[in-house]
Amino acid sequence: MPRKILVVDDDEMVLIALEELLGSKGYDIRTASGGTQARKIIETELFDLLILDLVMPGMDGYELCRRIRQDARFKETPVLMLTALSGEEDKRKGEEAGANLFLPKPISPQRLLSLIESALS
Amino acid sequence: MIKMFRFKDWKIRTKLAFAFLCVLLPLSSTAFLSVHLFSKKVKEEAASQLANTVLMIYKLCQSQDQGYQGDQQKIALLQGVVKQAVRNVRAEKTGYAYVMDSKGVLIVHPAREGENIIGETDSNGVAFMREMSVKAMEMGPGEVGEVRYPWMNVELGDTKPRMKLLKYVYFRPWDWIVCAGTYESEIFQGVDETQRIVLEAFAVTFTLILILTFVIGSVLVRPLTELNAVTQQIAAGDLSQNVNIHRKDEIGTLAESFRTMAGQVRRYTQDLERTVEERSRRLADSERKYRTLVESSVDGIVTTDQKGYITFANTAMEDLLGEQREVLLGKHIAYYYKRGIDEAREIMRELRKQGHFRNREITLESKTREIQIMTSSSLLQNEKGEIIGTLGVFTDITEIKRLEAELQKTQAHLVQTMKMRALGDLVAGVAHSVNNPLMASNTILHVISEDTDPDSPNYQRIKIIKECNRRIEKIVQHLKDFSRQSEGKFSVVDINNTIEDALLITVQQLQNRNIRLVKGLTTGMHQPLVRGDASQLEEVIMELIANARDAMEESDHEKVLTIESKVVAGNGKKTVILRISDTGKGISKEIVDKIFEPFFTTKEQGKGTGLGLSIAYGIVEQHGGRMEVESKEGEYTTFSIVLPGVDPNTIEM
Numbered sequence: 178m179p180r181k182i183l184v185v186d187d188d189e190m191v192l193i194a195l196e197e198l199l200g201s202k203g204y205d206i207r208t209a210s211g212g213t214q215a216r217k218i219i220e221t222e223l224f225d226l227l228i229l230d231l232v233m234p235g236m237d238g239y240e241l242c243r244r245i246r247q248d249a250r251f252k253e254t255p256v257l258m259l260t261a262l263s264g265e266e267d268k269r270k271g272e273e274a275g276a277n278l279f280l281p282k283p284i285s286p287q288r289l290l291s292l293i294e295s296a297l298s
Numbered sequence: 299m300i301k302m303f304r305f306k307d308w309k310i311r312t313k314l315a316f317a318f319l320c321v322l323l324p325l326s327s328t329a330f331l332s333v334h335l336f337s338k339k340v341k342e343e344a345a346s347q348l349a350n351t352v353l354m355i356y357k358l359c360q361s362q363d364q365g366y367q368g369d370q371q372k373i374a375l376l377q378g379v380v381k382q383a384v385r386n387v388r389a390e391k392t393g394y395a396y397v398m399d400s401k402g403v404l405i406v407h408p409a410r411e412g413e414n415i416i417g418e419t420d421s422n423g424v425a426f427m428r429e430m431s432v433k434a435m436e437m438g439p440g441e442v443g444e445v446r447y448p449w450m451n452v453e454l455g456d457t458k459p460r461m462k463l464l465k466y467v468y469f470r471p472w473d474w475i476v477c478a479g480t481y482e483s484e485i486f487q488g489v490d491e492t493q494r495i496v497l498e499a500f501a502v503t504f505t506l507i508l509i510l511t512f513v514i515g516s517v518l519v520r521p522l523t524e525l526n527a528v529t530q531q532i533a534a535g536d537l538s539q540n541v542n543i544h545r546k547d548e549i550g551t552l553a554e555s556f557r558t559m560a561g562q563v564r565r566y567t568q569d570l571e572r573t574v575e576e577r578s579r580r581l582a583d584s585e586r587k588y589r590t591l592v593e594s595s596v597d598g599i600v601t602t603d604q605k606g607y608i609t610f611a612n613t614a615m616e617d618l619l620g621e622q623r624e625v626l627l628g629k630h631i632a633y634y635y636k637r638g639i640d641e642a643r644e645i646m647r648e649l650r651k652q653g654h655f656r657n658r659e660i661t662l663e664s665k666t667r668e669i670q671i672m673t674s675s676s677l678l679q680n681e682k683g684e685i686i687g688t689l690g691v692f693t694d695i696t697e698i699k700r701l702e703a704e705l706q707k708t709q710a711h712l713v714q715t716m717k718m719r720a721l722g723d724l725v726a727g728v729a730h731s732v733n734n735p736l737m738a739s740n741t742i743l744h745v746i747s748e749d750t751d752p753d754s755p756n757y758q759r760i761k762i763i764k765e766c767n768r769r770i771e772k773i774v775q776h777l778k779d780f781s782r783q784s785e786g787k788f789s790v791v792d793i794n795n796t797i798e799d800a801l802l803i804t805v806q807q808l809q810n811r812n813i814r815l816v817k818g819l820t821t822g823m824h825q826p827l828v829r830g831d832a833s834q835l836e837e838v839i840m841e842l843i844a845n846a847r848d849a850m851e852e853s854d855h856e857k858v859l860t861i862e863s864k865v866v867a868g869n870g871k872k873t874v875i876l877r878i879s880d881t882g883k884g885i886s887k888e889i890v891d892k893i894f895e896p897f898f899t900t901k902e903q904g905k906g907t908g909l910g911l912s913i914a915y916g917i918v919e920q921h922g923g924r925m926e927v928e929s930k931e932g933e934y935t936t937f938s939i940v941l942p943g944v945d946p947n948t949i950e951m
């Protein structure tokens with residue numbers, strides 16, 4: 178049973194790239210281009226890991242993370258937050274919202290893969 | 299000269315004397331003339347009387363002789379009659395007649411009959427009897443002779459000779475010389491009396507005239523003299539004087555007029571004095587007012603004469619130049635101009651052209667300092683419009699100038715800060731926008747490379763693209779660092795430790811490049827403490843060391859890198875200064891302003907991003923400090939970082 182990962186990003190290129198990368202490693206990938214779409218997906222599906230972009234139109238990554246964490250099914254699910262921002266303040270806000278890891282964009286594919294692996298183990 | 303003799307110029311006494319003399323002189327000369335004529339007449343009469351006497355005796359002799367010629371007895375008798383007649387003749391007081399023969403024998407004489415007196419001499423020693431007898435013999439019948447001789451008759455009590463007048467006639471038939479004589483003085487006795495009376499009258503009159511002249515003169519002149527004296531005193535300014543003459547004549551009127559006039563003069567003078575006093579007071583008030591105005595002016599006010607020598611300076615000017623007025627006065631104004639006489643000439647030229655000017659900036663030089671001055675000046679002219687000097691107002695703008703310079707510096711700094719901040723925002727936006735596609739690209743490349751045979755040409759090509767992406771990533775990373783706005787976690791940092799940390803990493807590189815390291819770190823009491831992010835500060839030091847290292851890469855002379863730190867205290871604040879110098883190629887003047895701008899680099903393409911210094915600048919700025927550079931091309935570059943210091947005693951535990 179492949180592990181199921183939801184990737185949320187407003188940048189379609191990022192979604193495609195991550196789908197290619199993670200797909201090639203045998204993960205089951207679902208993508209959403211925004212907070213609303215993501216919440217609709219998780220209403221019906223369960224995931225082993227969530228990768229959230231921070232800066233998105235409409236609902237941003239913090240808000241989305243908080244909402245997901247309110248859902249009892251996702252209380253313990255690892256959340257990786259990817260962001261082009263890298264300030265200490267952003268990192269703190271991300272952790273408050275319930276993110277497990279706060280990673281800067283761009284992150285090298287190898288590092289991302291190893292972090293995902295260790296998060297899922 | 300002629301004027302001196304004008305009658306009206308004469309003194310009054312002289313005039314009076316002259317007037318009296320004019321009357322006296324004709325009178326007296328008439329009197330004297332009369333006396334003279336009278337005396338002449340008397341003399342003539344006396345002489346003719348004497349002559350008549352001798353003629354009478356002569357006729358008597360003639361008549362006696364005529365009838366009795368030859369009869370000696372009768373003749374003798376007749377002669378006796380005549381003799382008797384002669385003896386009875388008396389002339390004046392002591393005058394008498396006598397008869398002598400031609401041989402000098404006295405035939406008839408009151409005292410000396412029978413004596414021969416032919417040898418008698420007068421008081422002058424002249425044998426006048428002999429002369430007379432000679433003359434008498436030569437005379438015709440009835441002709442009367444005359445002789446005058448000085449004679450002293452001791453018997454009559456004479457002490458000195460008196461002139462005697464003698465008339466004589468010769469009666470030939472008898473050889474008689476008949477003489478009659480008398481003292482002239484006796485003849486003139488009456489005349490002398492008259493003469494004496496006239497003289498006495500003259501003397502009395504003259505004396506009276508003198509007295510009158512004096513008295514009338516005094517009466518007329520004394521009040522005039524007094525008037526004159528008072529006038530002179532009044533003229534000399536003593537108005538209290540008055541004329542004390544009270545009479546009813548013209549002089550009294552004059553004195554009264556004078557008193558009236560003096561009173562008027564006194565009144566006018568008092569009025570005038572009051573007016574003058576009032577004007578003086580007003581003038582003094584006005585003078586005081588303007589002096590106060592001038593003296594309380596905060597601007598220096600100076601006047602000079604035409605040649606530029608100071609004739610007046612107010613208090614503000616004294617303060618401005620730090621010199622006492624006594625020192626300033628008489629000095630040439632150019633002495634205080636920094637540009638000296640050239641400045642003075644230019645100012646004078648401008649003044650002559652337009653009479654005044656405003657707001658010229660000049661520099662004054664006092665003993666202690668240079669003073670920036672804004673001066674306005676104008677020509678001073680007298681009532682005739684002639685230039686008599688200049689007036690200058692000096693405003694000290696040294697402080698304004700200093701503030702202006704400071705403001706300019708602050709403005710420049712602000713502009714620089716704003717520029718950096720705007721650039722930071724821009725760069726942050728760019729970095730964020732680039733990161734997403736960069737990540738997508740990297741990820742896809744990774745997937746492709748995993749699917750590609752490492753020996754295929756495409757694998758190499760993918761590697762090149764990856765390298766490209768890595769470089770982009772690095773640039774974006776720098777951009778992000780540069781634009782980092784948040785302060786992070788600040789703590790108290792010892793700059794010396796930060797320097798040592800940075801050197802730990804870089805010292806080997808420096809050694810490899812033959813760069814000698816000189817450390818001048820502050821020690822002991824002066825711990826260079828700042829509040830900040832140690833890793834960021836280390837980054838700044840690393841950047842500066844790297845720049846210094848690169849600058850000395852191609853240097854021919856000794857390669858020295860100097861790192862210094864020090865603490866400066868001032869205004870109750872401590873400042874930490876960190877200085878990194880190299881002996882490298884330096885920075886040209888043209889680009890020295892741009893070195894802190896992002897993407898500005900002198901390094902060849904690919905070797906530097908042009909962001910290092912701008913990031914360092916941003917970090918220093920976030921720490922509330924500033925970074926400055928000083929450089930001389932081909933010789934050295936020094937970067938100074940000035941950070942607000944922290945007092946070790948105030949660190950929170």
